[in-house]
Amino acid sequence: MTAMPVPRPAPAPAKVRLAGLDMTFETEGKRVEVLRDIALEVREGEFVCLLGPSGCGKSTLLNIVGGFLQPTGGTVAIDGEEVRGPDPRRIFVFQERGVFPWLTAEGNIGFGLGRLPAAERRERIRHYVELVGLQGFEGAYPHELSGGMKQRVEVARALAVDPDVLFLDEPFGALDSITRLTLRRELLRIWEAERKTILFVTHDIEESVQLADRVVVMSQRPATIRRVFEVGIPHPRDLSSRRYLEVRDGIFEAIGLAHKV
Amino acid sequence: MRSRSALLLPLATAAALIALWDLAVRSSGGTVFPSPYAVVAALVELARHGALAPAVGRSLLRVGSGYALALLVGIPLGMLMGWSVAAARALNPVVQVLRPISPIAWIPVAIVLFKVGDGAAVFLIFLAALFPIAVATMNGVRSLPPIVLLAGRNFGLSPAGVLARVVFPAALPQVLVGLRIALGVAWLVVVAAEMSGIESGLGYLIIDARNAGKRYDLVVAAMAVIGVIGLSLDLLARRVERLPAVRWGFRKD
Numbered sequence: 001m002t003a004m005p006v007p008r009p010a011p012a013p014a015k016v017r018l019a020g021l022d023m024t025f026e027t028e029g030k031r032v033e034v035l036r037d038i039a040l041e042v043r044e045g046e047f048v049c050l051l052g053p054s055g056c057g058k059s060t061l062l063n064i065v066g067g068f069l070q071p072t073g074g075t076v077a078i079d080g081e082e083v084r085g086p087d088p089r090r091i092f093v094f095q096e097r098g099v100f101p102w103l104t105a106e107g108n109i110g111f112g113l114g115r116l117p118a119a120e121r122r123e124r125i126r127h128y129v130e131l132v133g134l135q136g137f138e139g140a141y142p143h144e145l146s147g148g149m150k151q152r153v154e155v156a157r158a159l160a161v162d163p164d165v166l167f168l169d170e171p172f173g174a175l176d177s178i179t180r181l182t183l184r185r186e187l188l189r190i191w192e193a194e195r196k197t198i199l200f201v202t203h204d205i206e207e208s209v210q211l212a213d214r215v216v217v218m219s220q221r222p223a224t225i226r227r228v229f230e231v232g233i234p235h236p237r238d239l240s241s242r243r244y245l246e247v248r249d250g251i252f253e254a255i256g257l258a259h260k261v
Numbered sequence: 262m263r264s265r266s267a268l269l270l271p272l273a274t275a276a277a278l279i280a281l282w283d284l285a286v287r288s289s290g291g292t293v294f295p296s297p298y299a300v301v302a303a304l305v306e307l308a309r310h311g312a313l314a315p316a317v318g319r320s321l322l323r324v325g326s327g328y329a330l331a332l333l334v335g336i337p338l339g340m341l342m343g344w345s346v347a348a349a350r351a352l353n354p355v356v357q358v359l360r361p362i363s364p365i366a367w368i369p370v371a372i373v374l375f376k377v378g379d380g381a382a383v384f385l386i387f388l389a390a391l392f393p394i395a396v397a398t399m400n401g402v403r404s405l406p407p408i409v410l411l412a413g414r415n416f417g418l419s420p421a422g423v424l425a426r427v428v429f430p431a432a433l434p435q436v437l438v439g440l441r442i443a444l445g446v447a448w449l450v451v452v453a454a455e456m457s458g459i460e461s462g463l464g465y466l467i468i469d470a471r472n473a474g475k476r477y478d479l480v481v482a483a484m485a486v487i488g489v490i491g492l493s494l495d496l497l498a499r500r501v502e503r504l505p506a507v508r509w510g511f512r513k514d
Binding site for chain 2: 066068086087088090091092094097098099100101102103104111112141142143161
């Protein structure tokens with residue numbers, strides 16, 4: 001504590017705070033430790049990527065933060081309030097499999113808006129259809145849409161309820177590489193417009209450096225936080241800039257991979 | 262090209278079978294079994310005497326009532342067994358034991374419970390339709406993708422809201438498969454039920470035609486009507502499967 005407060009812009013308060021998180025699954029007498037002592041703070045409006053190898057437990061971590069799983073130890077607090085279950089103020093976006101196949105694109109986007117008056121509901125749907133570029137496909141069913149379009153539907157459905165936090169669990173993992181790049185750019189555009197706090201799980205190093213303010217590198221199971229990288233490059237990011245390559249190579253090294261094939 | 266052969270081939274098969282039937286009746290010189298012409302004449306006779314429409318009406322009414330009851334009980338029962346492990350443990354063994362018992366075997370029980378009449382017939386149809394509906398609904402709820410459920414819960418729905426807005430629509434394609442199977446079974450059973458003492462309906466028409474002077478032309482005419490109505494019911498059910506809110510569950514890819 002300093003005696004004299006120095007006037008400077010107050011740092012954004014921690015939106016999401018994970019403290020001492022442990023997770024051990026017990027199935028048929030076998031104990032599997034998935035997470036060990038995870039501590040992390042995410043600021044309001046920050047874009048954080050959780051990066052780790054497949055099966056390391058990063059999805060489990062996201063499910064705990066989202067309130068779908070109870071941790072065996074430690075706490076998750078959002079806005080200082082302990083998370084006890086799923087909440088429409090924080091919406092999960094899955095790989096496009098989370099869209100409801102029995103509803104049209106419009107029906108999906110309006111799914112969480114049941115309590116709004118019809119006119120406002122229509123207006124919101126229209127706004128988010130436009131934001132994700134689905135004009136002309138409002139009445140289409142998911143099976144009539146491509147993978148990328150389904151993913152847009154899911155993102156729009158999540159944004160439509162105006163959450164403060166978005167959890168994205170490898171949202172672009174099942175898409176082809178061109179669609180993936182397009183959607184990354186769109187997600188950044190949307191994030192800049194709506195300034196949600198985003199927790200984004202991925203196993204793709206390049207993806208994490210392209211998107212995040214900070215990249216949290218996780219270890220193999222039981223997952224611990226190995227290192228946190230501050231990316232610090234303004235958007236749009238030049239993927240051949242020195243800083244970009246530096247961060248990327250730093251992550252490769254932290255994961256224990258030589259950046260050569 | 263394809264649509265033409267889709268129409269022509271079944272018609273050709275039907276024509277060949279009818280010709281064969283005609284030939285068999287002629288060459289045997291028998292008088293008991295009717296020729297195709299006799300059956301058509303019998304149909305006309307039934308219609309003229311006003312016997313056909315009421316018989317069809319009564320049979321459809323019985324199927325409709327029993328089926329509606331089975332639907333009202335079977336869908337909630339199936340959802341309960343699919344949703345709650347405890348309910349499945351308690352109820353599923355009973356369902357699995359009762360299910361393989363032919364509804365025909367229940368005829369004596371139905372008569373004891375309801376006397377001979379509509380009640381017994383409706384009860385038999387209810388039993389016949391109940392199990393396919395309940396089991397298909399249960400399986401539909403059980404095979405719900407967990408992600409869809411998580412996505413639904415995320416939007417702050419009450420448990421009843423999750424059931425109505427996520428679980429039920431997600432299971433609906435499988436429920437419809439059960440409904441279609443149940444409708445077919447119900448139509449099979451109504452004829453049997455109407456042969457066990459009830460004095461109306463298509464099943465009774467068959468029994469009555471045989472008993473009253475061995476009118477096999479009327480018997481076969483009634484059989485033909487049963488076949489055509491059964492087919493129509495199935496086509497109707499298939500049409501429901503093409504509705505936009507469930508079509509996703511029936512795609513082959």
